Amino acid sequence: MRIPCPHCGARDAQEFSYLGAADPQRPDGLDATEAAMLDYVYQRDNPAGRHRELWYHGAGCHAWLTVTRDTRTHAIESIEPVRRRGAGAAA
Amino acid sequence: MTRTWTPLGAWAGILADGHVGTAGAPGVIALARDGLGVATLIAAEGGEAALAAALAKRPGLDLPSSPAVAHAGAHSLVWAGPGQWLLVAGHRAGFPETLAALSCLAAVSDQSDGRAVLRLSGSKIRETLAKGCMLDLHPSAFPVGMAALTAIAHIGVHLWRGDDGPDGAVFEMMVPRSLAGSFWSWFAASAAEFGCAVSVAEMTAGRG
Numbered sequence: 641m642r643i644p645c646p647h648c649g650a651r652d653a654q655e656f657s658y659l660g661a662a663d664p665q666r667p668d669g670l671d672a673t674e675a676a677m678l679d680y681v682y683q684r685d686n687p688a689g690r691h692r693e694l695w696y697h698g699a700g701c702h703a704w705l706t707v708t709r710d711t712r713t714h715a716i717e718s719i720e721p722v723r724r725r726g727a728g729a730a731a
Numbered sequence: 732m733t734r735t736w737t738p739l740g741a742w743a744g745i746l747a748d749g750h751v752g753t754a755g756a757p758g759v760i761a762l763a764r765d766g767l768g769v770a771t772l773i774a775a776e777g778g779e780a781a782l783a784a785a786l787a788k789r790p791g792l793d794l795p796s797s798p799a800v801a802h803a804g805a806h807s808l809v810w811a812g813p814g815q816w817l818l819v820a821g822h823r824a825g826f827p828e829t830l831a832a833l834s835c836l837a838a839v840s841d842q843s844d845g846r847a848v849l850r851l852s853g854s855k856i857r858e859t860l861a862k863g864c865m866l867d868l869h870p871s872a873f874p875v876g877m878a879a880l881t882a883i884a885h886i887g888v889h890l891w892r893g894d895d896g897p898d899g900a901v902f903e904m905m906v907p908r909s910l911a912g913s914f915w916s917w918f919a920a921s922a923a924e925f926g927c928a929v930s931v932a933e934m935t936a937g938r939g
Contacts, residue, residue: 647813648798648879652865654881699882701812721813 641714646721647701655699660684662692662706662722688712694722733911740765740931741847741908745915748930752923758855760898761918764848768826769905772816774879779814782836783821786863790820790829798878800891809878809891817889818904819848839875846889847911849918855925860902864888868899884917899925 641653661684667676685691688711695705705723709715742763750757774782783794791803795810796888802808806829818833820826823843830839851860857868863883867873878891880894886906893901906914 648881655865658825697888700880702815702880703813723813 645697647703657696657698659694662694689707737880740870741911745912746929751919753926754866757920757928758925761927761929762850763931765849768820768823769842769846770818770830771840772818773935774814778836782861785836799876800878829870846905847908848905852896860924865918886914
């Protein structure tokens with residue numbers, strides 16, 4: 641699989657590390673219920689199809705990227721730097 | 732009797748002037764560069780314009796916003812990721828002063844003794860690098876002035892293409908000093924079939 645890094649261009653997937661789903665947001669640690677934390681830490685969808693996920697370009701530009709990928713074909717629909725989502729975003 | 736301490740270059744004990752591999756006219760030419768001033772610059776949040784202005788003034792470099800290298804005199808500025816650059820000086824005289832002038836605009840880290848740089852050329856250099864480099868280095872894909880961060884033989888490599896020399900395309904490759912031996916082990920084995928002329932650049936005077 642090749643990942644088109646928005647900074648470096650298309651690179652082999654071995655230059656990247658995979659973190660997991662991009663969308664879970666950590667509940668407020670002080671107020672979160674046990675159920676909400678359990679959900680955040682452990683519960684993940686396992687979709688056959690479109691999936692938003694975090695990748696780290698460790699052997700390249702050292703940027704975190706949000707990749708929207710089809711898990712059946714590895715076709716990448718979109719890719720963007722995480723930092724554009726604003727301070728305090730996941731990862 | 733006074734004892735004089737001489738700093739060792741990053742390639743000392745790893746390679747020496749000579750020839751590696753197949754005898755005859757070398758297909759690959761490797762020059763170990765020594766005595767360079769190297770520093771990483773990370774712009775402060777929102778401070779890229781101020782850093783660009785300072786570098787344009789001294790040493791007169793344009794901040795590349797894409798994977799590219801800019802040159803001015805003895806200095807080069809290589810893109811190193813979003814908001815990050817590598818400043819390379821041909822010698823260390825005045826280098827600490829240059830870094831001090833930038834230190835209020837960016838996170839500056841002197842890596843002069845932390846990185847090892849090879850200048851690679853020769854008619855077979857692309858065939859050699861293709862054995863481990865995942866990037867397309869064909870002139871149409873990697874022109875003069877382009878830079879990239881990648882991994883070769885599991886070693887993080889910062890590479891950029893300098894101006895063409897008498898031996899054709901010139902690739903500068905920088906690796907962490909602690910991995911210089913491992914990188915050379917890969918490179919020497921890969922270049923052996925083409926024959927590789929090796930030379931070590933003289934340590935230039937003035938350690939800043």
